[in-house]
Amino acid sequence: MIDLWRDTYRYRELIWALALKELTIRYKRSVLGFLWALLNPTLMMIVLTLVFSHIMLLSTPHYAIFLLSMLLPWTFIAQSLSYAAESIVGNGDLIKKVAVAKLVFPVAAVVSNLINLLLSMIPLAVIVLILRAPFYWTWIYLPVPLVALTIFVLGGTFFFATASVYYRDVSHILQILLQAWFYVTPIIYTLDFFPARYRWIFKLNPVIYVMNGFRLSVYYGKLPTAESIIASFVCAFIALGVGFAIFRKYQDEFVFYV
Amino acid sequence: MASDSVAIRVENVTQRFRVIHERPDTIRALFSKLFRHELNYYDFEAVSNVSFSVHRGEMLGIIGRNGSGKSTLLKIIAGIYTPSAGRVEVRGSIAPLIELGAGMHPELTGRENILLNGLLMGYSKREMNEREAKIIEFAEIGDFIDTPLKQYSSGMYMRLAFSVATEIDPEVLVIDEILAVGDSGFQQKCFQRLRRFQEAGKTILLVTHSLQQVTESCDRAIVMDKGRMLIDGRPGDAVELYKRCVEAPEGAALVEAAQS
Helix, strand or coil, rough: CCHHHHHHHHHHHHHHHHHHHHHHHHHHHCHHHHHHHHHHHHHHHHHHHHHHHHHCCCCCCCHHHHHHHHHHHHHHHHHHHHHHHHHHHHHHHHHEEEEECHHHHHHHHHHHHHHHHHHHHHHHHHHHHCCCCCHHHHHCHHHHHHHHHHHHHHHHHHHHHHHHHHCCCCCHHHHHHHHHHHHHCCCCCCCHCHHHHCCCCHHCCCCCHHHHHHHHHHHHCCCCCCCHHHHHHHHHHHHHHHHHHHHHHHHHHHHHHH | CCCHEEEEEEEEEEEEEEECCCCCCHHHHHHHHHHCCCEEEEEEEEEEEEEEECCCCEEEEEEEECCCCCCHHHHHHHHCCCCCCEEEECCEEECCCCCCCCCCCCEEEEHHHHHHHHCCCCCCHHHHHHHHHHHHHHCCCCHHCEEEHCCHHHHHHHHHHHHHHCCCCCCCEECCCCCCCHHHHHHHHHHHHHHHHCCCCCEEEEEECCCHHHHHHHHHEEEEECEEEEECCHHHHHHHHHHHHHHHCHHHHHHHHHHH
């Protein structure tokens, strides 16, 4: 694990440049360019808000904010892992020609998506204000779940980056997995929506504690319990430990398989 | 020669590749093959037991037929492959690139690519900013520097790539058949730069099919054939041997017989 911090620090400029490259290329050909990074989540949120506050009248007040408070971090998970599956394979040409620390690619994938997540918090705040929903002081707690989530996602990213080098099927399996994972995470519904006898499923979900941290501080204006915070970091560090160990074990072989 | 003048030492290096017939790309294919014991493979030695050393300031030519192991050898020295056996020692910074322009992205501008390329080769942003002006000047691409790379001609692209690779000033430069591109004027300029590199005491490894380049520029040359090193000697001798190899299909065997 020390290797990870040391190399990430050593290659910080390269990682940053690769993450920016990712974002620049994504928006380069469009007229509005980088503005899309802000506009994209804004427009998505406007659509969701219109649908849920005017068309589908649910009993949950300010459902749009309820939803977005978890949908945004979820998008970060889903996008990072999808990028991860491509991060080594997609840079195969480069890996075969330049001796470069392999970890820069998955880390850069996470960084670029983290930038997206941070940018999308701005329109979320704006929507909270527009809808005149309560704006809680607990927003200042957000950096804590952000850190835990990033650690967790890094672990997943290392794992899927490695797995997809050996089996290209992984990126397809991942999409299905993400779908299922989305529905067993209480993103679009509340916890009590699930019948009590199935609630043990939540206990198996490694992101539930960290996701709850987002919803509590943005929507309910509360802080998670200490147990929940500890659980979110335990899950995060286990994911990172396992993911990085696997990545490190195989990274020297990547060049022969990409 | 004193050992502290050695820039690269290659000791008994072997690179084995596991070649699987019809490598299973999918899990399904793997399982079906595993269960039916159809996963047949053989180990192929791209480089077998090669040893040599290169002294500081030397330009070493590496010649050999296609598939003789030249590029694999360079990749091992550049740190891209971890050899199956043996040891490689490189003293000083090495430009870890095999192909010029690796890592350049067509959607980014020349300037953005200079930075990205430099960072990929292990240089800092500050070091690259310091060298930027010189790189642009040598590449002679003028105002195109702020244009996306996809609009460059292939000549401009190669000039930029060569300029980045050499301006960053590595102590060891590894070049794999790249000087075949560019017009003769630029080629001339490239060779002048390589000579200046040599004069400055830098080490150059040059893989090429141009025998003329070897005899004219290299201090020493090795010939690779079927993964083995046939000779490590004067460029003239190496070129002679290489010609015999190419002419006779069983050339390697003949040479070996002659040597033993």
